[in-house]
Amino acid sequence: MTELLWGTQPTPSRGPKPAVTLAEIAEVGIRIADAEGLDAVSMQRIAGELPVTKMALYRYVPGKTELVAVMSDLAMGPPPERPGLPWREALRTFAFDLYDGFMKHPWLLQSTIGRRPLGPNELTWMERGVAALSDSGLTGAExxxxIFVLTSHVRNLGQQSTTFPGRSIGLTEEGFSESLGEILRTxxxxxxxxxxxxxxxxxxxxxxxxxxxxxxxDGLELLITARKG
Structure with a gap:
């Protein structure tokens, strides 16, 4: 899977010329997941939208697990450039940029959890977050x-704010507020x-x-100030 994520998998030297690229396959998967949820993504469904057969797709990617990993890194994309910000504002913009990415592709909240190989875009997000604290006086582990605590907060709020496509039960933000308000009125x-x-x-x-x-x-600022003091 690492080779797929980082584009280091060798191109087959034999067989017919590839009709599509791995990125094109992943982009179709992203469109399906955005519209209908991650469960709707399948090799058969993707093959139906590309000039290849289902079996031909396996020349590019071993299966859905690997495909979703490639889709996830491609959908995340690199983080926006935010140069020259002090650490606190850098982390705030990092958090809101990440939140916006989750809102654009809600299925990322499902596909980017757990221990798994990481692609170049996801690692670039981590690099941006850690770089904001590189001169803070905190240890590498800290x-x-x-960044783990910050990302977890963003992910949790994203999950609470999202109705995932393909779910049989779910409310919009307005629908949730109206439902809760109606209950509490009575x-x-x-x-x-x-x-x-x-x-x-x-x-x-x-x-x-x-x-x-x-x-x-606020908590990080207290710790950073104490370290520098």
Whole structure:
């Protein structure tokens, strides 16, 4: 799989000239996953949208697991360039850029978990995050853990904010708010604290993302200041 992700797999020297590229195959998979969810992606489905047979696809990629890995790295793409930012603003923009990527391709929240080979784009995202802390005084392990905590927060908010294509049960953000509000209007006495909190909360999609980011960055700032002191 590593060879596929990094483009180091040798091109077959025999057989017919390739009719498509691995990137073209992955792009079709991405379009299907964006529209219908990751479960809708199959070798048969992709072959139906390309000038190749299902069996011919296996000359390019061994199976769906490897294909999804290639799709994921291609869909993530490289992170936007954000040069010259102080570490706190660099991490904030890193988090929001990552969140936007998950919202563009929600299935990435499913395909980019667990221990697995990483492609060049995903490693470039990690590099950008760690680079923001390279002069902070934190150890290498602390820098990596900081990015892990930040990414986990972004991923968690992304999962809570997303209705995955292909799910039989799911609500839009507006639908969820309306459903919860309707329940609490009739059950306010049973859930008084929740009702009161929701009545005073701001209506902002990224309120939870902002709040969590600030708390994480506040904690890092305390640690960095202590180290430099």
């Amino acid at each position: 820098q990596l853990d900081s 059950e306010a006495e049973r859930f008084p604290s929740l009702t009161a909190a929701l009545q005073t909360s701001a209506d902002s999609r990224n309120q939870g993302l902002d709040f969590g980011l600030d708390r994480i960055l």
